[in-house]
Amino acid sequence: MTEAARHAASRLDTDVPEGGQPVLDQLVALLDLEKIEENIFRGVSPAHSPTRVFGGQVAGQALVAAGRTVPEERKVHSLHAYFIRGGDPSVPIVYEVDRIRDGRSFTTRRVIAVQHGKAIFSLSASFQTVEPGIEHADDMPDVPGPESLPTLPERTKEIADRVGAMVMPRPIDLRYVNDPPWVTRETGERSARNQVWMRADGVLPDEQLLHVCVLTYASDMTLLDSVLARHGVYWGLDQVLGASLDHALWFHRPFRADEWFLYDCASPTASGARGLANGRFFAADGTLIATVVQEGLLRVR
Template structure:
């Protein structure tokens, strides 16, 4: 077993994530966020997306819940300097509010997000069924999945681990030994501790977590793994739809697939389900994936 150098986990890591998402308000619609101290060379995409959604949500009436976001990763963020989030109050209608957020470092945009918020309303209901999956507490911890994969262990030493991840299917660094695979990539995940009863915070924590394993489904189609294989990867865009209430500190099944890859880009789609089979959120992301010689 590879030494993971005691990464920050559990409630202490979750409390750190809560602080990370608690932005400083420096003007009426301008906020400032920071990154955790680490050896990571760029800001984690889920962090900047979660922080931008916090900024948007703090300019909206709490009765309006976020139901969708669409975002682009424009430049790599520098984790050693603060990020400024500028919010544009695009519209407040009778049922919906729209916000646009620009994340800035050194005078340059590194990320942009548009989010829509809605008053809770009744309407027609249907959903796809949850894929079959064993219960999360029957699955190995992430540490037990790493085994002797030194590159993977080094990656997970870089940042705190506020999200408990349990792979249903083998993770990419284990799958690559069996070659390309089609089908679902299934992962149970939740905050590794207790979160306050703030619906916006739970949505922002899920946004943070949604960027962690989604591109696994692209790599599985080609029998590749980031770390063991020479890959250059980066999230390009990210969209989410929040369909039903959930808690990010309860187990959620993240089921993802990859319908296409071309031009050095891979497309992945994912859905989050609660343990009782309720579809909570949907995700689509395109990522840059280049295989280096």
């Protein structure tokens, strides 16, 4: 861990900034893992974490661990992960990297995240040298631009005041295109899609792996909302017990995570106390940059 990152990480135990660049700097510090041995890294969680480690955090940190063992010219193009146990935010997470294969074009890594002597998360990631090929992509949905939409604090102020909750600052600037699920829950309008503009709330360094890991972090923030929105229930307002089970991401084209991207999510099915959601990330110019699929545990009482 760099000295600057170590200083930022130390603030996690003392400060909760109002938002913007200071909060984003804390996320960068979380993703700057400490190397404790060859192929072994250590990460921490913010002091103001909930009872479990946020899934996007452990996925982002695991991808950092994998990427630190791969030549810089090879870019990650996919990851597949399983959430095995809830993470304990009060203790560090140890990431053990297995160098599965280094081929002529592709590199494969497997990462196990360990706490209290047990695996809490596993990830497989594939990296590829950049090469030309055939090209096509879906078009971005026609939606209002992010600057015309209210911020998340503006969206949540009324309901936070009503239930007496405090909205914690986030490193991701998030703006709903359609009505958020806690609004449609009350209006009775069911939505088949959940569309959110996102970007890192500040300026990130130019390291491409960091931008990929920030998007990985953000990909777990609203995806399962698309499942709940179809049934008019929401976290904290109804008796919903949920957790990410598995997560897959494909990275199609280069991007910057501190520039606006649209997260277009939908849920094709839910059954057996599990909900499936898929999402597409589009850059502001309409370029399809990534695709995600996640299944989550969703027990609604």
